[in-house]
Amino acid sequence: MRLVRDLGRRKLRSTLTITGIAIGIMALVVFGSMANKMNALIGGGSKYYQDKAIVSVGSMYSGNIQPLALSDVQKIESIDGVAAATPTVDMLLSSEGGATSMGTPEMITGSIPGGDKGLETFKIDLASGRELTAADADSKVTVLGSDLARRLNVKVGDKVALRDVQFTVVGIWAPTLTAPDKEAYVPLAAAQDLFVKSLPPLIQSKIVASDIATGITVYPQKGVSPETIKTRIEDLLGKDYTVMTGKDFDAMLGSFSAIFSLVLTGIALLSLLVGGLSTINTMAMAVAERTREIGIKRAIGASRWRIRREVVLESAAIGLIAGLIGLVIGAAMTTLFNDLGRESGNVLFELTLGTAATAIIFATGLGAIAGFIPAWHASRLDPVTALRYE
Amino acid sequence: MALLEGSNLRKTYRLSKRNTVEALKGVEISIEAGEMVAIMGPSGSGKSTLMHILGLLHTPDPNHGPAPELRLAGENVASLSDNARTRIRARRMGFVFQDFNLVPTLTALENVLLACEYAGIKGKVARDAAIEALGLVGLADRADHKPSELSGGEQQRVAIARALVNKPEIILADEPTGNLDSDRSTEVLALFRQFNREHGQTIVLVTHDSEVGEACDRVVKMRDGRIRDSGLRTGTPVMAVPAATAPATA
Numbered sequence A: 001m002r003l004v005r006d007l008g009r010r011k012l013r014s015t016l017t018i019t020g021i022a023i024g025i026m027a028l029v030v031f032g033s034m035a036n037k038m039n040a041l042i043g044g045g046s047k048y049y050q051d052k053a054i055v056s057v058g059s060m061y062s063g064n065i066q067p068l069a070l071s072d073v074q075k076i077e078s079i080d081g082v083a084a085a086t087p088t089v090d091m092l093l094s095s096e097g098g099a100t101s102m103g104t105p106e107m108i109t110g111s112i113p114g115g116d117k118g119l120e121t122f123k124i125d126l127a128s129g130r131e132l133t134a135a136d137a138d139s140k141v142t143v144l145g146s147d148l149a150r151r152l153n154v155k156v157g158d159k160v161a162l163r164d165v166q167f168t169v170v171g172i173w174a175p176t177l178t179a180p181d182k183e184a185y186v187p188l189a190a191a192q193d194l195f196v197k198s199l200p201p202l203i204q205s206k207i208v209a210s211d212i213a214t215g216i217t218v219y220p221q222k223g224v225s226p227e228t229i230k231t232r233i234e235d236l237l238g239k240d241y242t243v244m245t246g247k248d249f250d251a252m253l254g255s256f257s258a259i260f261s262l263v264l265t266g267i268a269l270l271s272l273l274v275g276g277l278s279t280i281n282t283m284a285m286a287v288a289e290r291t292r293e294i295g296i297k298r299a300i301g302a303s304r305w306r307i308r309r310e311v312v313l314e315s316a317a318i319g320l321i322a323g324l325i326g327l328v329i330g331a332a333m334t335t336l337f338n339d340l341g342r343e344s345g346n347v348l349f350e351l352t353l354g355t356a357a358t359a360i361i362f363a364t365g366l367g368a369i370a371g372f373i374p375a376w377h378a379s380r381l382d383p384v385t386a387l388r389y390e
Numbered sequence B: 001m002a003l004l005e006g007s008n009l010r011k012t013y014r015l016s017k018r019n020t021v022e023a024l025k026g027v028e029i030s031i032e033a034g035e036m037v038a039i040m041g042p043s044g045s046g047k048s049t050l051m052h053i054l055g056l057l058h059t060p061d062p063n064h065g066p067a068p069e070l071r072l073a074g075e076n077v078a079s080l081s082d083n084a085r086t087r088i089r090a091r092r093m094g095f096v097f098q099d100f101n102l103v104p105t106l107t108a109l110e111n112v113l114l115a116c117e118y119a120g121i122k123g124k125v126a127r128d129a130a131i132e133a134l135g136l137v138g139l140a141d142r143a144d145h146k147p148s149e150l151s152g153g154e155q156q157r158v159a160i161a162r163a164l165v166n167k168p169e170i171i172l173a174d175e176p177t178g179n180l181d182s183d184r185s186t187e188v189l190a191l192f193r194q195f196n197r198e199h200g201q202t203i204v205l206v207t208h209d210s211e212v213g214e215a216c217d218r219v220v221k222m223r224d225g226r227i228r229d230s231g232l233r234t235g236t237p238v239m240a241v242p243a244a245t246a247p248a249t250a
């Protein structure tokens, strides 16, 4: 209580210092939340890719994917060590292409329900409705990811247009914080139709919709590593095919994750520096202002240790208050950005308890450490000299 | 045995390499338990410096002349560590200064409680003692007032309550009435007198107000860093040789 009163008597200076630290903490919270989201995204992908190999030609994300033939699936299935190979057709939900979103774009993905022969380990819970089954093969039905369902504002039983074709929503997945949140999952045949329709007419005429895939998901047999399978596929199909395994995915996105951590560390260091110096300054002035008070306290029996503790605690309180303010503003900002972004499918922030706790501990620790120097100075004051100080 | 006894007390302030002030030039002093003593002398004669040494706020200079000695109830306290001296100040001494005695952000009661806290007394015991001490100085009804809401005389009485609260062996006061008008002065002085009479509280008052001096049992007169008159009647055996007559050694 006394502590808060002591802060109160230097309102402007304390306010400025607290504002400074609060801004740093706010930045920490916002970027930390973004990093959480990114890491969840990358982590989810990493988990998904971990025990399989994905075969494609061209790059899925740049949109210039070239179709594979279903005969490739049979070729791969005959490879020694392959337990299952199942075709998929993936495309951007937007027919205009050129996704403007950060994170993962909204996608339509089609595959044969049960085509994984039960080998898929990346399981997604349902929030409502049901999964697709083999009986849906020729129907225009879809299961939507949580973010996509929310953006389209649909529920199970509603109709939804995917690339101008009406689908019935039969299920909605629970949030995974990763790519499937923005996916519309449809039966393979429906995806094949949509995909062919998106191709230039000249090419369309040369393709049989039911014979194409954009990717093949390959599940190795137990005890066979995806890397081994990758080599065998490459040997069989040649250089035009891209085979991606969990290792490739991690190598590709691990660096992305590292850059993010670096930015975060940079922000932390910057707020450490600015907030720390500002706190040292505030507390040094507070000590100077209270020189006589420290003198009287020392004279009537306050030990040096006690004076030090007083200054450090007050300094830590500045940090704590700033941390709480920064956290509240940061949390408000991430919520606001997420709400704004939801319209366009950009939910970029995930504020976790860990991030919040880190921010508070960081701010309080910063305050306490910054208090050490002025505290040391205060404790070394000669009581008599301090008493005479004007 | 004297309660507080000092000999060969010297203090030189070093303002710069060349410029030094000899504030105490070898002082000998003895204070008996239960005494109320005034230390008087012109401004700059070394009264405060002596009080700071007696109150363990400063240590006497050890580096020239005969070794200084300072005994509190027989124990040599001249060269204790800062922590040990702080502990003695907290538990066995009470202090009143001329001004700025109180922490401005704390109420009267909290200011008094500060002394309890430093002496290691907490909780209800401390609270009761603090309220009692404020009652003794007639400020029970001002317990929750901040210093800024109290008059100068009231502030000094709070400071006295704080000096008293731990029932210390000795109270040292440096010009406690220096900033008060004569009526308030008389009140504050009467309080000291009362505690001395009724509780046998040992009190050392630094003052240049002769009225204060007259109210005390004994007046020690200082001039130019030395004691001119120990105030002891000749024949009193306690201090046969006042410091002033000792050979100058500086």
Ligand SMILES: Nc1ncnc2c1ncn2[C@@H]1O[C@H](COP(=O)(O)OP(=O)(O)O)[C@@H](O)[C@H]1O
Residues within 6 Å of the ligand: A385, B013, B014, B015, B021, B022, B023, B041, B042, B043, B044, B045, B046, B047, B048, B049, B050
């Ligand atoms: N901290 C100090 N630094 C330098 N000189 C001091 C200091 N304190 C006291 N003095 C000097 O020592 C002498 C004695 O001072 P002091 O003990 O305060 O006298 P009094 O209390 O009798 O007025 C004075 O000349 C004073 O200027």
Ligand SMILES: [Mg+2]
Residues within 6 Å of the ligand: B047, B048, B049, B174
């Ligand atoms: Mg003085």
